[in-house]
Amino acid sequence: GLAYDELANRFVLHGGRETPTRWNDQTLALELDDQRPGTALYTFDRLQGWARTRWQADILAPGGSSVAFRFRTSDWASEWSAWSATPSFGRARFVQVEATLSPGPLGAVPAIQRMGLR
Secondary structure (H helix, E strand, C coil): CCCEEECCCCEEEECCEEEEEEEEECEEECCCCCCCEEEEEEEEEEECCCCCHHHHEEEECCCCCCCEEEEECCCCCCCCCCCCCCCCCCCEEEEEEEEEEEEECCCCCCEEEEEEEC
């Protein structure tokens, strides 16, 4: 589960999943800083949705802020393709998406409202 550490002003997440049968034994911390970009990594398993090949994202980027995506794929979630700025999924089972959210010059914060494969 995700927890918020008030004393350190950060979010903490224990665990995670690397493949459908392999759980990660790690703890991640997310510290918010309105002057630095933040990065998030998402993994999509296309086992039930091979036809979903179109990437869709609804973002808000006020005041010069921005959101950038990179993509990579894997058949077994153990070896990955090189990162690409252009989504090209083919028939790979797993798709990883890295989202980088960069604040605007006056601290405006971008947001991803919804994203996924269609």
